[in-house]
Amino acid sequence: MKIDKSWYIKPKGIKEELCAGGVALCNKKGAILVALTHENNYPNFVLPKGHIERGENAEQAAIREIKEETGLTNLNLICKLGIKERLDATKKYWKKTDYFLFTTEYTENKLVEWFPVNKLPEMFWPEQKQLIEGGWNVLIFGLGVNQGGVGAAKFFAKLGANVKVTDLKTAENLKISIDQLKEFKNITYTLGEHKIEDIDWANLIIKNPAVKPGNKYLLSAKDKKKTIETDMGIFFKFVKPQQVIGVTGTKGKSTTASLIYEALKISHPGGVILAGNIGKSVLETLEFINPETWVVLEISSFQTEGLMVSSKYAVITNIYPDHLNYHPDMTSYIDAKKTIAKYQSGEDFLFLNKEDPILNSPGFIKDLKAKIIFYSVANLPKTFKPTLPGNHNLSNNAGALAVCRQLGIEGALDAMNNFKGAQFRLETIKIWEGITIINDSAATTPDATIQALKTYPNSILIAGGMNKKLSYTKLTSAINQYAKKVYFLKGDATDQIQKNAPTYDNLEQILNGVKKEAKSRDVILFSPGATSFNLFQNEFDRGRRFNEAVEKIF
Numbered sequence: 001m002k003i004d005k006s007w008y009i010k011p012k013g014i015k016e017e018l019c020a021g022g023v024a025l026c027n028k029k030g031a032i033l034v035a036l037t038h039e040n041n042y043p044n045f046v047l048p049k050g051h052i053e054r055g056e057n058a059e060q061a062a063i064r065e066i067k068e069e070t071g072l073t074n075l076n077l078i079c080k081l082g083i084k085e086r087l088d089a090t091k092k093y094w095k096k097t098d099y100f101l102f103t104t105e106y107t108e109n110k111l112v113e114w115f116p117v118n119k120l121p122e123m124f125w126p127e128q129k130q131l132i133e134g135g136w137n138v139l140i141f142g143l144g145v146n147q148g149g150v151g152a153a154k155f156f157a158k159l160g161a162n163v164k165v166t167d168l169k170t171a172e173n174l175k176i177s178i179d180q181l182k183e184f185k186n187i188t189y190t191l192g193e194h195k196i197e198d199i200d201w202a203n204l205i206i207k208n209p210a211v212k213p214g215n216k217y218l219l220s221a222k223d224k225k226k227t228i229e230t231d232m233g234i235f236f237k238f239v240k241p242q243q244v245i246g247v248t249g250t251k252g253k254s255t256t257a258s259l260i261y262e263a264l265k266i267s268h269p270g271g272v273i274l275a276g277n278i279g280k281s282v283l284e285t286l287e288f289i290n291p292e293t294w295v296v297l298e299i300s301s302f303q304t305e306g307l308m309v310s311s312k313y314a315v316i317t318n319i320y321p322d323h324l325n326y327h328p329d330m331t332s333y334i335d336a337k338k339t340i341a342k343y344q345s346g347e348d349f350l351f352l353n354k355e356d357p358i359l360n361s362p363g364f365i366k367d368l369k370a371k372i373i374f375y376s377v378a379n380l381p382k383t384f385k386p387t388l389p390g391n392h393n394l395s396n397n398a399g400a401l402a403v404c405r406q407l408g409i410e411g412a413l414d415a416m417n418n419f420k421g422a423q424f425r426l427e428t429i430k431i432w433e434g435i436t437i438i439n440d441s442a443a444t445t446p447d448a449t450i451q452a453l454k455t456y457p458n459s460i461l462i463a464g465g466m467n468k469k470l471s472y473t474k475l476t477s478a479i480n481q482y483a484k485k486v487y488f489l490k491g492d493a494t495d496q497i498q499k500n501a502p503t504y505d506n507l508e509q510i511l512n513g514v515k516k517e518a519k520s521r522d523v524i525l526f527s528p529g530a531t532s533f534n535l536f537q538n539e540f541d542r543g544r545r546f547n548e549a550v551e552k553i554f
Contacts (some may be wrong), residue, residue, distance in 0.1 A: 139165075152231045209230060209231075210302060244311035247314075253300075275298070313403060315351040341370055353375060355376050386417070389455050401413060429550060446472050446529045460514055464503065494530075510549075
């Protein structure tokens with residue numbers, strides 16, 4: 001038995017502009033069973049008020065109505081398809097039918113084929129049709145070595161677009177990224193420079209988050225009315241803000257996001273994805289996300305630039321001076337962090353660290369529309385025994401717990417304690433002859449290293465690198481107070497910490513010196529408090545290479 005095609009008609013009682021092409025499934029009397037809408041460019045099920053019985057969601061109600069009308073007894077969920085399947089189906093059926101709806105024809109026991117209808121639902125952003133039909137030119141502006149550019153290039157290449165990658169770095173500098181794109185014949189490169197003709201060629205420009213505001217080529221693109229996006233912006237065209245928990249902050253965002261992820265992982269049957277500022281593009285996670293999936297999204301200040309949407313749940317852990325070599329001043333940096341809540345409504349939730357003076361100021365929360373929930377370490381149960389070291393991690397646990405309580409997650413603290421720590425964040429990588437070796441390569445600011453020193457006082461510190469226009473006065477004092485001895489990597493930040501100090505440009509050399517100094521029960525703390533672009537690709541590369549050096553020396 002099949003559902004009659006005539007049942008797919010324009011809906012009555014639901015505003016047509018809310019529906020994907022005005023398509024709805026109605027019963028024989030014309031009553032709407034289910035309408036497919038595209039709120040925020042994402043398909044949703046909407047039923048008229050009163051059609052959903054207690055305890056049902058829209059999909060379940062639609063199935064019940066269809067069963068009652070048709071007598072079918074074994075139906076699968078309507079449109080129960082992930083993003084990858086919808087994209088694949090779009091490409092497969094685009095030229096085989098004039099219009100189609102992303103739903104299915106049913107038999108009693110199984111799904112069969114896609115069901116053509118007489119109205120095309122605009123499920124994706126307007127350029128989708130050109131991407132599918134070919135000839136759409138996508139320029140990846142900045143490939144980099146942090147995986148974001150690689151993920152964006154892969155995403156659009158798989159869609160069949162003509163992809164061009166441009167970066168000021170040379171092919172030799174970008175080899176690690178280019179090697180991951182070798183399989184794609186529809187990707188070309190302009191490396192070692194940018195060209196205006198590439199801007200003119202492009203229909204869509206994907207800006208790498210590391211490209212600074214005010215870039216002359218992007219300003220030219222804006223003047224020429226080119227569409228400029230980021231991978232994060234594209235991500236939110238596929239994923240509903242209602243299923244996203246966004247986490248940002250100067251410090252603690254990775255740990256807080258991971259703690260929330262651990263709690264959701266054991267409590268949410270629809271699945272959960274950890275994405276964002278974790279070393280790969282958010283676009284690479286899309287194929288694993290469906291309408292029931294929660295997404296815990298770590299967002300850096302770079303990734304908020306140009307973002308015109310906010311997640312339903314947003315967390316800001318703290319704000320300290322950082323990235324002032326990218327943002328023109330501290331005000332701009334604060335505004336970038338605040339973007340995570342800028343587009344929230346009164347039905348959304350913003351979690352702020354009550355112990356942070358910037359977040360707790362009237363000027364910061366002014367004009368924010370979300371329901372604000374302040375959290376602090378005092379909110380943790382007195383019986384809570386954290387597994388993560390350091391007082392700063394108590395604050396991260398408190399932030400994650402506040403979100404979990406709002407979501408009604410039971411046993412959240414037990415689940416969070418399963419998390420042993422984020423990579424390169426006060427990570428114990430080896431204990432050798434009673435000596436503990438800690439990798440805190442993600443500490444790229446002086447404040448982060450100060451926290452590390454307070455967590456492991458009297459440690460042998462390895463620090464230094466390149467400055468981000470930050471002050472190192474407090475770190476110098478903290479080193480004098482807490483460090484047993486300090487070894488420095490080469491860089492201008494090192495010069496600010498201690499002038500004329502001996503420096504190293506090789507981790508193995510440093511560790512050979514440290515090994516001679518260290519005794520049983522000592523802690524070797526690798527917490528640079530600076531960036532590393534003079535010696536390493538990024539803090540993750542630095543962390544990996546530190547681990548490799550440790551294995552060689554210890």
